[in-house]
Amino acid sequence: YNGDDDRISTLPSDILVNILDRLNVREAARTSILSRRWSQLSCKLPRLIINAQPDGVSRSNSNISDGDFVRINAAAVEATKSLLTRRCPGEDTIRLLSTTFYLRGDVSISIGHAVGSAMTTQKIEKAEVTVLTVKERRHCTLDDVLNYGAQFVSFFNECLNAFTGLTRLYMENLRFVESDFVSNIFVTCKRLNYLGFLNCDTKEHLTLQVEHAQLSELSMVNCRFYKVELKWLPRLTRTTFTCWMAFEELPLSFGHVPLLEFFNITNVGLSRHKMVMLSTLLCETHIQELWLGFKCEKIWVQPEYLSKRLASAFCRLRIVSLVCIPEGSDLTWTIFILEAAPSLEELYMSVCSYLNPLVLFLWVTLIHDGT
Template identity: 60%
Template sequence: MQKGSRDDRISALPDDILVNIIDRLNVPDAARTSILSRRWSQLSAKLSRLIINAQHFLPEGVSNVNVSDDEMVRVNAAAVEATKSILTGRSPGEHTIRFLSAAFYLRDDVPISIGQAIGHVMETHLVEMVQFSVMTGKVGTDDLNDDELIICGREFMRFFDACQNAFGGLTSLDIENLRFGESDIPNILITCKQLKHLRMLNCDSGDPSALKVEHAHLSELSIINCFFEQVMLNWLPQLTQMTFDGWINYQDPLVLGHVPLLETLSLTNTGYSFHNLVKLSEFISSTSIRDLKLGFRSEKIWVQPECPTESLASVFCQLRFVNLVNLPEGCDLTWTMFILEAAPLLKELYMTVWDHACMMETDEETRKEEMYSENRGVEWDSSASDFKHHSLVTLIIFGFESEDYMVSYLKRVMEAAVNLEDVFLYSSLECNHCDAKPARFPRTKRQRMSLKKRVTAGIESFAIIHSSPTLRDDHLAKIVYPECSLEISRTMLLRQ
């Protein structure tokens, strides 16, 4: 500040720049700026992004994992007050709200209060996108019994019935731990005419039943650990992204109907010894996926390697990116070559090899009783020994070990991918919640040189092998684990 002046440089900025700055804050922090001056108090009425999250009011050190019922009630009340405070000061129709997000716990009448306040704003203001994230405060299916699922489901439907105007303009809905009645989900989809994003975690309809999904505008759908016997995507003309994590029936668990724009697909499941292997040519037939993620939860490989056929070629003809997540350690990786043979346009192949204790059943007796497979690998050998791939440019392996089975696999890919440019080898991933054994990773410069000689011996490849422990930002951005509570950061990701 200049001597004798009460104005600072920030306050001298134009309103539109200050609004752009405050737009990047959550509601509690944005509200604090209003006490600076009368001018600052008026800026909150011009914000275009309003993110109201009950978790932002939790005490330091308390998270959604360990929040108590009393704390849920308290922070919910704070979220209600913040919602009303920040919405009542706005002049109808004066400033567009481009994004309005409300996250709250399913307790008492708080969701109804928030929903009705937002519904009123949607009727009197220009609002482009509205998101509801409805939390139960429970993490993991073990924390909930059937009665609690039913109670949560009824509470949600009570909220839904009381806030029809808000749900009518909703563009994104994130729900968890709910048991619905037979007609509840269809009614929600019919009412939420503007819905574009839907995420359901640990939801069901009681006895295993089919979930039929039809919607004109839905573009992203995530169904995670939901116990439906079958998910039928009958008519979703705008769907581009689909996550299907955990299915209970291996006989046609996912039926793809009219999904002409589907490009990104994530499939994750635990393979048991009694499960038949899945043929991707049948599982995702009638699609041309560009981005495919397959997750195995460190258990049995549930994908059946296939020889090139017309049906498999039609599914993989547009494939550009493949991410194989939590492949079991010690198992031959040769089977993944069938993806290269069937996907001539594939450019990037990521894979994570990791026995992640957090998601695995480690008790031997339980593994026997629940019929986990001790033989987690799958055998396959291509008849095309001289196969060449001309599009693959990047191969990335997390959890690389200097073991013969990994080295031989790496040699095979580098020999087949004639235009391969970069191979990135990273050490073991690290989880904050479990102990992972260190990988036999080349640590010293001499060990890395020795590895490169082992890999390139007898083959011709111009690919550069990178074995630095420093993780690139673009690689980190593509590692996504929605099926577990793994916390990833630059400092905790790799076990050095």
């Protein structure tokens, strides 16, 4: 080996960039100190994935101190700024810009400004932001979610340039004082393909009317909006609403969702709640995969006789999962699904007894011969 013979550096730039793209972003950024050429290479990375969440470390870990979160977030800020500010405007397309960070102080705003500046100066195909909170959902108090909600609103208002170009946004543990703020997210983030909420709501009961030209996936888990009306979503293919506590009626309705293929809803049905007819709920869709979850003894979805409306809604249904069906109702549901879905390929049911810990799992795989 000749010390003067740096064989790696003699490789073509596109190969070196490909190698750097396989490294952790922080490690790739460190190569910029090797030479002027390496500094330029690190600015050509097609994917910038900056994650402030420690790998394999839970936020509930007592060994993670408040100071640790500050340092982790600060490192994410520096990595974001370093890699974005040194790129030549418009020269190399960023295929993916993804940032994950903790909602804390001015850190999120600093990251937002860096991402927003990149939106206006760089070619970015996909831009993703994941906003975490220091406390996990099960440890959050009412004061916590109100505080997190206020911080997120400040972040959003200060960094509108970043949000206008996002294609994916995930947020958690937020309560918004202003009822119309959630609607502002849909209006501002016009490029969104995915939007995810975990443990989010508004201070006042809200009927959220959703219209969005690009959104293809919407996920709301453990959220407490009064009602969500999916009025006009021409590209929506997947939607998840899990662990809802319904009011008198199911807090969800479909409008124009012609491409919807996957629907997952888990709801808590109480005695005062009305039964839901799937033919009414899904009448304007052509679902291919349906997941229904029941978190109590009452089934909140009503088995129906096969009607033209139900046949139209279920004509493309291939996969059905029914989770925690109360014991004794499984036969009724099996017959209902088999009659309504002629193209069914898989039926999964978990039957739960609320009088004892017995849980029975049943898999049914169906092969149709066209008869």
